[in-house]
Amino acid sequence: MSVLVVGSVALDTVETPVGRADRVLGGSAVFFAAAASLLADLRMVGVVGDDYPLPELGFLAARGADLEGVVRAPGRSFFWAGRYSRDFATRETLETDLGVFASFSPDVPGGYRDSEIVFLGNIDPSLQLRVLDQMDAPALVAADTMNYWIEGAREALLEVVGRLDVLFCNDDEVRALAGEANLAEAARWVRARGPSVVVVKKGEHGAAVFARDWTFFVPGFPVAKVIDPTGAGDAFAGGFLGWLDRADLGCREDWKRAAATGSAMGAFAAEAFSVDRFRGLRLEDVHARVCALGEMTAFDPLGVPAGA
Amino acid sequence: MSVLVVGSVALDTVETPVGRADRVLGGSAVFFAAAASLLADLRMVGVVGDDYPLPELGFLAARGADLEGVVRAPGRSFFWAGRYSRDFATRETLETDLGVFASFSPDVPGGYRDSEIVFLGNIDPSLQLRVLDQMDAPALVAADTMNYWIEGAREALLEVVGRLDVLFCNDDEVRALAGEANLAEAARWVRARGPSVVVVKKGEHGAAVFARDWTFFVPGFPVAKVIDPTGAGDAFAGGFLGWLDRADLGCREDWKRAAATGSAMGAFAAEAFSVDRFRGLRLEDVHARVCALGEMTAFDPLGVPAGA
Numbered sequence: 001m002s003v004l005v006v007g008s009v010a011l012d013t014v015e016t017p018v019g020r021a022d023r024v025l026g027g028s029a030v031f032f033a034a035a036a037s038l039l040a041d042l043r044m045v046g047v048v049g050d051d052y053p054l055p056e057l058g059f060l061a062a063r064g065a066d067l068e069g070v071v072r073a074p075g076r077s078f079f080w081a082g083r084y085s086r087d088f089a090t091r092e093t094l095e096t097d098l099g100v101f102a103s104f105s106p107d108v109p110g111g112y113r114d115s116e117i118v119f120l121g122n123i124d125p126s127l128q129l130r131v132l133d134q135m136d137a138p139a140l141v142a143a144d145t146m147n148y149w150i151e152g153a154r155e156a157l158l159e160v161v162g163r164l165d166v167l168f169c170n171d172d173e174v175r176a177l178a179g180e181a182n183l184a185e186a187a188r189w190v191r192a193r194g195p196s197v198v199v200v201k202k203g204e205h206g207a208a209v210f211a212r213d214w215t216f217f218v219p220g221f222p223v224a225k226v227i228d229p230t231g232a233g234d235a236f237a238g239g240f241l242g243w244l245d246r247a248d249l250g251c252r253e254d255w256k257r258a259a260a261t262g263s264a265m266g267a268f269a270a271e272a273f274s275v276d277r278f279r280g281l282r283l284e285d286v287h288a289r290v291c292a293l294g295e296m297t298a299f300d301p302l303g304v305p306a307g308a
Numbered sequence: 309m310s311v312l313v314v315g316s317v318a319l320d321t322v323e324t325p326v327g328r329a330d331r332v333l334g335g336s337a338v339f340f341a342a343a344a345s346l347l348a349d350l351r352m353v354g355v356v357g358d359d360y361p362l363p364e365l366g367f368l369a370a371r372g373a374d375l376e377g378v379v380r381a382p383g384r385s386f387f388w389a390g391r392y393s394r395d396f397a398t399r400e401t402l403e404t405d406l407g408v409f410a411s412f413s414p415d416v417p418g419g420y421r422d423s424e425i426v427f428l429g430n431i432d433p434s435l436q437l438r439v440l441d442q443m444d445a446p447a448l449v450a451a452d453t454m455n456y457w458i459e460g461a462r463e464a465l466l467e468v469v470g471r472l473d474v475l476f477c478n479d480d481e482v483r484a485l486a487g488e489a490n491l492a493e494a495a496r497w498v499r500a501r502g503p504s505v506v507v508v509k510k511g512e513h514g515a516a517v518f519a520r521d522w523t524f525f526v527p528g529f530p531v532a533k534v535i536d537p538t539g540a541g542d543a544f545a546g547g548f549l550g551w552l553d554r555a556d557l558g559c560r561e562d563w564k565r566a567a568a569t570g571s572a573m574g575a576f577a578a579e580a581f582s583v584d585r586f587r588g589l590r591l592e593d594v595h596a597r598v599c600a601l602g603e604m605t606a607f608d609p610l611g612v613p614a615g616a
Binding site for chain 2: 017086087088175181182183184202204205206208214215216217218219222223224225226253256257259260290291293294295296297298299300301302
């Protein structure tokens with residue numbers, strides 16, 4: 001199978017309590033790809049400007065990722081600068097320059113149209129729709145979104161939601177989208193509008209997967225030292241969908257394992273600036289974390305106490 | 309075995325987005341007892357004023373809880389009034405009247421001194437020490453604390469911590485106590501000062517148990533409709549220690565099951581005002597939630613994807 005990601009390919013300048021990185025690789029498509037390319041055949045659609053150091057994406061190509069869909073346009077690359085609070089709990093955007101992304105109109109290369117899994121990063125819903133219109137018949141369509149579109153492009157976003165199998169979003173985003181504080185209820189609201197599964201990302205608290213007849217919680221893999229949480233949510237989605245691709249979409253058990261794989265990937269993203277932690281990462285490093293998550297969550301609900 | 313709880317026995321007036329309750333049963337000892345008494349022989353030490361409706365604690369006595377240690381003193385009962393924000397994320401204290409609690413000096417009845425498990429609710433650390441000085445040789449001593457004591461009575465609190473086997477506290481509290489943002493590191497800081505286990509409560513996100521050579525995460529049991537989260541943390545501790553009592557302290561597997569039992573109890577606390585949800589609760593209702601939590605967290609970390 002294969003996974004197509006469409007999203008931002010950006011340069012980020014990030015200040016965190018433990019350091020700073022200037023004009024490093026960023027963007028939702030890049031973080032997603034860094035994780036998913038370890039697991040699946042990955043195809044990427046995006047746009048960069050004259051200034052983008054495309055060779056730095058070579059570690060993705062070396063794993064077999066197809067970057068033909070990343071086009072260069074005259075102008076500056078999408079640039080984002082942000083600063084995290086002392087406890088990493090909040091972040092402030094210092095600068096956003098859309099650059100060539102302002103006129104981005106994703107064209108899906110002919111060879112990508114048969115992709116079985118599609119992930120639409122949190123770009124303008126009208127662009128997400130444009131991508132879907134170019135696809136043959138993907139087996140699974142997933143998207144991420146953000147408060148900016150929930151507030152500013154609700155109608156188009158709901159049209160996207162209506163065409164999804166899986167929506168990924170943060171807990172505050174799904175609450176805002178549904179106008180409902182209870183997470184399970186908010187997820188039900190979303191499911192009634194299209195997706196059969198809603199994956200709610202909760203940062204260090206992990207994620208919750210809400211399907212029609214089952215719910216699954218995975219904690220955030222505990223990170224020894226957080227360096228930069230930017231992109232952890234996209235890496236989570238990359239691990240999740242990369243695993244589903246590997247499992248040919250699989251069954252409920254594969255979806256749970258997919259969530260654990262996402263949690264492991266999100267932690268790797270946070271352990272370094274940019275996608276640096278993924279450069280030398282091996283599949284067995286991911287498996288080791290998934291096994292560790294298994295030990296950190298498994299208990300015997302039927303156990304009879306010794307004293308009973 | 310038996311569990312002794314020492315803490316506040318209060319009257320609460322609570323406003324939440326979904327309703328209001330006036331002068332209802334509250335206090336850390338009462339919420340703890342409401343949960344623990346379903347699982348273990350429970351003994352309670354506290355003080356109430358002339359105005360306390362002691363007969364309303366009859367449901368605890370009916371389960372075999374020993375309330376001999378709850379003494380009546382002339383004056384008003386500890387009273388707390390608070391209001392939750394629209395999303396339940398924060399709460400504001402509207403009024404606190406310590407009443408007879410201001411001069412509370414816990415006396416442990418002679419028949420309680422052989423209790424195997426002791427839980428010290430989040431009262432003044434000097435009172436927590438006074439309780440410990442009266443005990444024979446408990447097998448397990450646990451305590452809760454709060455930012456008020458972390459900031460205002462740090463020295464006495466660290467003396468308490470030095471005598472604990474288990475510290476229960478919220479994530480922001482353990483961070484404040486240790487001066488360390490990373491939860492696992494903060495827990496390590498605490499463990500170096502006494503307790504072998506630190507249980508970090510994270511509200512709707514569940515809890516994390518940090519021991520020397522293992523870590524365990526349990527999600528918050530998803531509550532269909534939150535009515536009033538007051539006391540959920542104490543009910544969590546009551547479920548946790550009640551299970552350990554039932555298991556004769558048990559092994560690591562029992563401690564994980566204890567955390568799941570705590571999560572179930574915390575959810576019951578949030579589903580009604582005061583301790584109302586515990587009045588008719590049966591042990592099988594708790595077991596059902598623990599089993600459901602098992603299904604919501606279990607995955608096979610060794611599973612090979614169908615497509616591999």
